[in-house]
Amino acid sequence: MPGSIPASVSSASPLAYPRSRAWGRLRDGARGLPVVPVTILGVALLAALFADWLAPHDPVLGNLRHRHRPPAWLAGGDAGHLLGTDHLGRDVLSRLLFGARISLLVGFTAAVVAGALGTAVGIISGYYGRWVDQIIMRVVDAWLALPAISFAIFLAVLLGPSEMNIVIILAGIFWTRYARVIRGEVLSLKERDYVRLAIVAGCSKWTIMRRHILPNVINTSIVLSSLIVGVVIVAEAALSFLGVGVPPPKPAWGLMLADGKEGMMAGYWWVTLFPGLAIMLVVLAANLLGDWLRVKLDPQLRQL
Amino acid sequence: MTRFILKRCGLALVSLFILSVTIFVLIRLTGDPATLLAAPEAKEADLEAIRVQLGLDRSWPVQYVHFVGGALRGDFGTSLYYRVPAGSLYWQRLPASLQLAAVAMTISLVVGLSVGILAAVNVGRWWDSAGKLIALLGLSMPSFWLGLLLIYFFAVYLHWLPTSGRGTAAHVVMPAIALSGYFTAAHMRLTRSSMLDVLGSEYVKLARLKGLPESWVLIKHAFKNALIPVLTLAGINLVLMINVAVVVETVFAWPGIGRLLYEGIEFRDFPVVQTVVLLGGVMVIAANLTVDILYAWIDPRIRLER
């Protein structure tokens, strides 16, 4: 028992110090963090995490007899359905909340997967150069020329539709953007003195790529991702329009837009307006955050 | 330089070969066109008869050689669905796609450049925010939604423009706006940021120090230099526009190649899909090649480096 006290003291102090330093660094980093995008993304994230508690209704089950109810504050509205119901009588608010989960998950995962793949390919291609670079860039060229829609349908056919596939499809479409940008950056990094020094010092290629190249391109990758998240969420809507998006009846914002489009002319604007606004706000937030990161991490990256 | 160009052209052919094999295999993995062409209740013997009639009973390598051999002579095979030569379908649709892309590109450049410059010159002020808003709308509105809103407002409500189809100049306005949305935003952003870069550079500062009038500095020094990255991006985007317009084409019943490809995939119309992807690929790869060669011409170091 007595021995336990010094043990706890000795373990507490070294832990406490870095923790406060880490916290301080985080606070420094957060200083000037733009309020608007962080709030929007925070709210969307909360909706995604707590949709089960927040949603007043089941997002999938509807009642055909209650279809196309307007929002609660309009004539004919129903207090139980704050934002109205859709063409199958499902609660728009509940679908919107659960939709945050799928849309954010799809958007962020696709951007991360595309970023990881594209960055890795870009580094390898740029660093090895010569025939490795040539082969990779030829594949990238051919890939860019393959229309995304044929790729999307192909995957939908082979794997059957699911959110996972949408992520693969979207990542498959967007990774080339990273690959080209990162490759260009690596080409110029390779000529820097510290990389040359590392080569002379006999570091392995793998080590150089990991220790010296990657840390220098990761910022570019992060900034690019923040811009691509928005594009990906919108692209999911286009896939849904073409019938190869997130499989119904799961609620995703893009799917809600595509599903509700036929009601627009009949005056059922609430079915599409709210998911449309949600997409717009998240895209806004992602872009503002991207702009901020760009300035914060590397002012040289304006051209992305 | 000649050697460089020859080498690049050879590599472009490699890309085309990869592309043609990929699409040939991909589309065949997605299933059997016979099941779509026959009645749902057709018996297996009927399906086999269709396969034989269309030459789909042969092995893949034989079909591939047949396809490439024909393509080199300009014969892309007969569409399984339309029963007319796939090549003629493509050439019939291409002008519509080119027209749509050209108008959309013009809109995106005019709006993107002017708003981008105004935003850069008035950074942090009202114009800048307005520009950001336009960019945001362009980025966050799926084109089918924008298209339907346009139809509803300008065609049905105001009766100003025809809803869909291709014919007069008025027909192209709404599809072009719907298609340009994302690209306008992209061009605006890039214009703004590269203008800011140039405006912050030493030689613009120098020009100002020399006492040149601000408008002169903007046009002669800043704008000209900021234009280069934007035009590079626009060149590649133009080709993208031709090939990705399927959503807009569907909404506006615009007879372009995007819809031809989409329906080709849906009906497993192998010759049509192969033709559209391959000829589209030629376009994309040619555009990349041109950019590469132009860069090499401008900056000789690139020739040596690669």
Added chain:
Amino acid sequence: MTANRRCFLGCVALILGLLLIAPAPSAAAPQGTVTYAVHITIAPAWFDPADNPGQITPFIIQYALHDAIIKPMPAGMMTPSLAESWTASKDGLVYDFVLRKNVVFHNGDPMTAEDVKFSFERYRGAGAKILKEKVEAVTIVNPHHVRFHLKAPWPDFMGFYGSPATGAGWIVPKKYVEKVGDDGFKQAPVGAGPFKFVSMTPGVEIVLEAHEKYWRKTPKVKRIVMKSVTEGSTRLAMLKRGEAQIAYKTDGPLGEEVKKDPNLDLVFSGGIATWWLQFGEMNDPKSPWHNQKVRLAANYALDRKALSEAETLGASPPTGSIVPREFEWALPVEPFPYDPKKAKQLLTEAGYPNGFDAGVITPIPPYYSFAEAVGGYLGAIGIKTRVQKMERAVMFDKRRKKELTGICLCANGGFGNAVTRIDADIVSSGVHSVLKDGEIDRLFEEQSRQTDPKKREALLKRIQQRVVDQAYFVPVYQLQWPNGVSKAMKVSGMGLIPTFYYTGPFEEIELR
């Protein structure tokens, strides 16, 4: 741009003026243009009845371009058209067709027995094999009399030859086809129908013009333009703006808007596609669907009227059988009433008081919202499902190979009679059938050998009754479409033929 509008108004005024000045329209001169907004892409393959795939779609254009010996008309499923009359011999081996004398093709050639024989022999579409196996010979008695000799009695002969199940009875001009060849014919088809081909832009539009010498009557409309517009909202916009007078398939909310618009009418088509649920694992004793009570419960769980309202604005009559009631030898069955309490009770009796997870429900694309709604009703009695979205070709392939698991929201829209539907979907050897009922197979085998029509009909009805008693399917409704039609149309031709999805007969279509 306001000039456009002014011009449009001016045109309207001019047309109205002309209508006022012009004498009362006589039967003589066809006038005006009717523009269609068509929901599918029209393919040149459809111009030639010899290639008919056995689907109804090509008739969207063939009813205008071509004519048949016998075809469905407002008067009935088998109305003599190019034939004045037909007779079958007592032994069922010889069929005689007496042809109309005043029929000319669009190019001026008269139609004769030669063309009928040629069209039959040239036919290579769906059902061609069986037709040619059963028919011994076609002989020309005189230029207006054709005789078909069968190898053995075949009671379904007229079901194949005299209905849109095949294109064998749709007549093309022999001389012209032999001159231009198959490909040339698809580029510039010539037929005996009420409208002749003018031009075609693949994937965009097709233009037709009245065939003034059409035998039934001179068409009332001069020109018909069919534009392919796959996006439903755009079809509706065209209709609202007056760019089209007829828009096919304005279902769901689009139809509600048509209803609200004072310048438009919501018109229902005819149709013979029945929709139903079937259960892939029905024959597996471990599956809940093996239990007849569970299937019965599902039958009571659906509010078919509400489904018809939501999907087709009430156009589709609910049904209790998967055989359309208009078909020969069909057993008319009333649909099960919507009774969720009884459904729950049946589930409890079957041993599933809390319901069960039924896995996926796969609809024929793109009827996902239909499937979602059906899933909602099943969910309400505790049968949990989730919609499985499958790409068209994949779904067709899996259905054909009988690899679909869970529930299939299936349909059959083929022409024919009760036999063709039973053959495809009910007997165990059926192309799409998931049933394994020895009794049904035995009855079906028996009827195929039965030559007495009365006894045969009784057997066929016994089969259909057994399907209902066992609740093998959950029939939903007989799909008909709501379509948008401008008030400028006097006769749209929609729904005139009870078994037909598109407008027809085209010679009756008339502008106001």
